[in-house]
Amino acid sequence: MTDHGPQPVERQLPTEESRDLLALVRDLVQREIEPVAAEEEEAGRFPREVFRLLSASGLLALPYAEEFGGDQPYEVYLQVLEELAAARLTVGLGVSVHTLACHALAGFGSKEQQAEHLPGMLGGGLLGAYCLSEPSSGSDAASLRTRATRDGDTWTLEGTKAWITHGGVADFYTVLARTGGEGAHGITAFLVPGDAPGLSAAPPERKMGMKGSPTAQLHFDGVQVPDARRIGDEGQGFAIALSALDSGRLGIAACAIGVAQAALDEALAFTAGRRQFGRPIADFQGLRFMLADMATQIEAGRALYLAAARLRDAGLPFSRQAAMAKLFCTDAAMRVTVDAVQLLGGYGYTADFPAERYMREAKVLQIVEGTNQIQRMVIARHLAGPESR
Structure with missing residues (x-):
């Protein structure tokens, strides 16, 4: 019998510093976010203290200038978002929204405005x-x-x-x-x-x-x-708003892959432990093929959002790729989470397992930061030009 179960995500990170950063994020997630995520979501409690902790840890400043506590490339920042969203989408998406809210001042504000407001916004506990x-x-x-x-x-x-x-x-x-x-x-x-x-x-x-x-x-x-x-x-x-949305769409793409990865990990753990007809259900070909398709969609989505992020980091146009990443990753998250519920069978439909929460959360990602129908319009406009009137 083969060894089943989720494996750690293998990440390509550009520096030793960024690898240490991801290790810090995973530790914080395991201590502060994952253990209470299901209970907090069911109760509808907003994790304000978690955001203060993220701010104090420098995690709300990552894609901004070094003088304000940041200086990480977008490809690293997005992988941090993915880890946070996998633990609890309320936190991952919240960080993405906060970054979106800071974008206008960081990108278009005067030096005086930035000096007055950005320290508190990025590292002073503000949200x-x-x-x-x-x-x-x-x-x-x-x-x-x-x-x-x-x-x-x-x-x-x-x-x-x-x-x-x-x-x-x-x-x-x-x-x-x-x-x-x-x-x-x-x-x-x-x-x-x-x-x-x-x-x-x-x-x-x-x-x-x-x-x-x-x-x-x-x-x-x-x-x-x-x-x-x-x-x-x-x-x-x-123009400022559109500039922010290009980057924000990459944040949503990363969050979507985080939710999808969490759903796949849940499905892998369940199918490895659930036995029917004398063996783990993960041994049955029909289920194995579903797991393979889920993993492939996640890897493809991750590669797509990282490719767009690297364009952004290089100072190259990335609007089309950001729309593609948002579209593909959020659609993939919806498919993966639906399949995760299916793989858990009746258990997947209960609130005792997180799969149903992941499915409900994935739906909103197809809507926010421009619906996926709007993303298709953006992509087509880049390919074929504006629509005829």
């Missing part, structure tokens, strides 16, 4: 959120209606944002608001404190999965923001 979507503008983000009106050196924000991860618990929000006419060129980015007067959160959405991660509408009722918190030029906000 961020990203505010682009609205109740009437999701995929069509350029049609957003939240408006910022200027009076001297102060902007007043009015409107509602929707589907905000960390809505109501974040310490700061990167907010895209309309400052000019209709369309993409009338949008500006702002950094809004989480405790700003006039800012309130609706009760969190009741979701299929990721119950420990609050997703809520945010209401801006006369929220005043000094011009010193405007990021980039007036009208530059939509």
Whole structure:
């Protein structure tokens, strides 16, 4: 009889430092995240202390400049995300969203703004959120209606944002608001404190999965923001948002592979221990083929997101590859988690095993950071040009 069961993920990492970093992350995961993940998710508890620990450990600053505690290439940062998401998607996706929320200031803010805000955002225990979507503008983000009106050196924000991860618990929000006419060129980015007067959160959405991660509408009722918190030029906000989304899609791809890997590991462990007809069910060819297909999809997805990350690290265009990675990895996660439930049989349908949680969590990854239908449009536009009107 052959030896069955999950094997450690073999990673290609560029430096000894990055290998030590992944070892640190795995240790933190095993001590602080994995043991309570199922219980915390079932109870819908947000792991705020875990994010403070990640911040204190330098894990919220990884893809940013060395002066702010980072200086890791994206290919390393994404593999950290994968490890975190495999343990608990609420944490992995939360780190990805936080990185997205910091992107505007780190990439387009002035030196003075960066010096004032980035240390706290990246290593000072603060947690961020990203505010682009609205109740009437999701995929069509350029049609957003939240408006910022200027009076001297102060902007007043009015409107509602929707589907905000960390809505109501974040310490700061990167907010895209309309400052000019209709369309993409009338949008500006702002950094809004989480405790700003006039800012309130609706009760969190009741979701299929990721119950420990609050997703809520945010209401801006006369929220005043000094011009010193405007990021980039007036009208530059939509370009800033698109730049952040390219990188954010890679974060979602890495999280998806993390969830898929966790589901495969669960299926391998179960099928190795479950005996029917006198032998482990992992010995039956039909199940072995399912496991082989699951592993192949995971390896292909990991290779795809890492290839896109290496393009980004080299300063080369990567938008098309980021959309491809987000599309493929999240679709693969859905297939792998469905198969994991099937391999566990009736046990897979119960909350006593994590497979059903992985399946519920995988679904949202096909939706966030641009639905997979939008990813196909992005990819096709790169290949064949804009659609005819």
